[in-house]
Amino acid sequence: MRITMIGSGYVGLVSGVCFADFGHDVICVDKDKSKIDALEKGVMPIYEPGLDQIVAENVKSGRLTFSTDVQNSVKDADVVFIAVGTPSRRGDGHADLSYVYAAAKEIAEHCTGFTVVVTKSTVPVGTGDEVERIVKEANPNADIAVVSNPEFLREGAAIEDFKRPDRIVIGLDDDRARGVMTEVYRPLYLNQAPLLFTARRTSELIKYAANGFLAMKITFINEIADLCEKVGANVQDVSRGIGLDGRIGAKFLHAGPGYGGSCFPKDTLALAKTAQDHESPMRLIETTISINDNRKRAMGRKVISALEGDVRGKKIAVLGLTFKPNTDDMRDSPAIAVIQTLQDSGATVAAYDPEGMENAKKLIEGIEYVAGPYEAIADADAIVIVTEWNQFRALDLPRAKGMMKSPVLVDLRNIYRPAEVAKHGFAYHGIGLN
Ligand SMILES: NC(=O)c1ccc[n+]([C@@H]2O[C@H](COP(=O)([O-])OP(=O)(O)OC[C@H]3O[C@@H](n4cnc5c(N)ncnc54)[C@H](O)[C@@H]3O)[C@@H](O)[C@H]2O)c1
Numbered sequence: 001m002r003i004t005m006i007g008s009g010y011v012g013l014v015s016g017v018c019f020a021d022f023g024h025d026v027i028c029v030d031k032d033k034s035k036i037d038a039l040e041k042g043v044m045p046i047y048e049p050g051l052d053q054i055v056a057e058n059v060k061s062g063r064l065t066f067s068t069d070v071q072n073s074v075k076d077a078d079v080v081f082i083a084v085g086t087p088s089r090r091g092d093g094h095a096d097l098s099y100v101y102a103a104a105k106e107i108a109e110h111c112t113g114f115t116v117v118v119t120k121s122t123v124p125v126g127t128g129d130e131v132e133r134i135v136k137e138a139n140p141n142a143d144i145a146v147v148s149n150p151e152f153l154r155e156g157a158a159i160e161d162f163k164r165p166d167r168i169v170i171g172l173d174d175d176r177a178r179g180v181m182t183e184v185y186r187p188l189y190l191n192q193a194p195l196l197f198t199a200r201r202t203s204e205l206i207k208y209a210a211n212g213f214l215a216m217k218i219t220f221i222n223e224i225a226d227l228c229e230k231v232g233a234n235v236q237d238v239s240r241g242i243g244l245d246g247r248i249g250a251k252f253l254h255a256g257p258g259y260g261g262s263c264f265p266k267d268t269l270a271l272a273k274t275a276q277d278h279e280s281p282m283r284l285i286e287t288t289i290s291i292n293d294n295r296k297r298a299m300g301r302k303v304i305s306a307l308e309g310d311v312r313g314k315k316i317a318v319l320g321l322t323f324k325p326n327t328d329d330m331r332d333s334p335a336i337a338v339i340q341t342l343q344d345s346g347a348t349v350a351a352y353d354p355e356g357m358e359n360a361k362k363l364i365e366g367i368e369y370v371a372g373p374y375e376a377i378a379d380a381d382a383i384v385i386v387t388e389w390n391q392f393r394a395l396d397l398p399r400a401k402g403m404m405k406s407p408v409l410v411d412l413r414n415i416y417r418p419a420e421v422a423k424h425g426f427a428y429h430g431i432g433l434n
Helices: 010-022 034-041 051-060 070-074 098-111 127-138 158-163 175-184 186-190 200-231 235-243 263-276 285-307 334-344 357-363 373-377 397-403 418-423
Strands: 002-006 025-029 064-067 079-082 115-119 144-148 168-171 197-199 315-319 349-351 380-383 408-411 427-430
Touching: 002 010, 002 070, 010 025, 010 051, 010 064, 010 079, 010 158, 010 175, 025 070, 034 064, 051 064, 051 158, 064 070, 064 079, 064 175, 064 427, 070 098, 079 098, 079 175, 098 127, 115 175, 115 334, 127 144, 127 200, 144 175, 144 200, 168 200, 175 186, 175 197, 197 200, 200 235, 200 263, 200 285, 263 285, 285 380, 285 397, 285 408, 315 334, 334 349, 349 357, 349 373, 373 397, 418 427
Parallel strands: 002 025, 002 079, 025 064, 079 115, 115 144, 168 197, 315 349, 315 380, 380 408, 408 427
Antiparallel strands: 144 168
């Protein structure tokens, strides 16, 4: 199959290179020339474990190329994936579909022969209908089928997730497109990944329902954690106690500083807006959004109370800035609100993140970015672990204590055992632990 990916970000690039690895011929297109220039030099525009190697292998084999030229890249394609961003629209929180629609128009103008246009971007129910309308308007003679194929990969484990998905969801109502999509995913199908064919609108909704449910699950355990702190219970034991129930499942039951990232915040918001527009409000999702928004600043206040309610003039070492480990993605990271709250209360912040500092600098100003965890910890009044990167799991606590003004550890990811930290003379504050 000749496949073109429009958009070479976290989803487009990973999907594109994995399709090439399956044996398809793939062109990854992006409007951002700096991304394509970097890719052509073998430099990855994002941090994703294992990505550079699989890109290099597939470029070498000749199956993967990069381009900024939509016109030439779509004209011979059998399948064109749209994998552009769908951020929250300023003002009302709906998904901003302008990039999707612009891509659809360009594809329609330049494709030749039967072409399957697949929306991989996360898009609200009914977007496929609008894409179809745009395509027909832009090129009434185009022979195009519009398909929905939402992506479920997680940053940090994206390649593994793409190659071994729990399921592949494909929404369509065109038999020719069904044949093409089956061919595109044949290598995975042979690996027994279930291909779930649905109507297009259903497929679009599956993606939002999945993200809404997961966001709700995280928010649920976060509220249980708050209750644990009030009643003297332990949230980690509660998580295990409920997670072993097969109907509930153990994943996404880690209490923490609230969900962030490029998907859950915007997708829950877009789902709530879609539901409101159809007079079928989703109050569980609306409440999830509001609890999570409040939680991020509450985590900043938690740090302040760990320092007896006053951080003015104090130095806080923030370890981890990205919304989760193994990515450089800072979009909607809880670190942003935590740091803002500390700054608002007069603290100074020194921060370290293994991969996210370049992106963080564009979003968080007025803090010191340092070269390693101990540079942040030097002379600090407290350490706050915001992201559970592996290298923060085994800090040399005696060394850290010797460098600090006061030995306080606020562990927003519960990666330490309270008793062990206390043994080293630290005041330890986890989430939902007492
Ligand atoms: N990041 C994730 O973990 C993830 C997971 C599942 C689904 N998604 C969804 O996938 C979509 C893409 O997300 P992402 O994180 O990869 O976004 P991203 O911002 O990393 O990448 C999007 C890319 O599209 C490019 N682009 C925009 N318009 C273009 C056009 N007309 N032609 C060519 N390139 C164009 C941009 O320059 C950018 O590089 C979103 O809808 C998102 O919700 C993301």
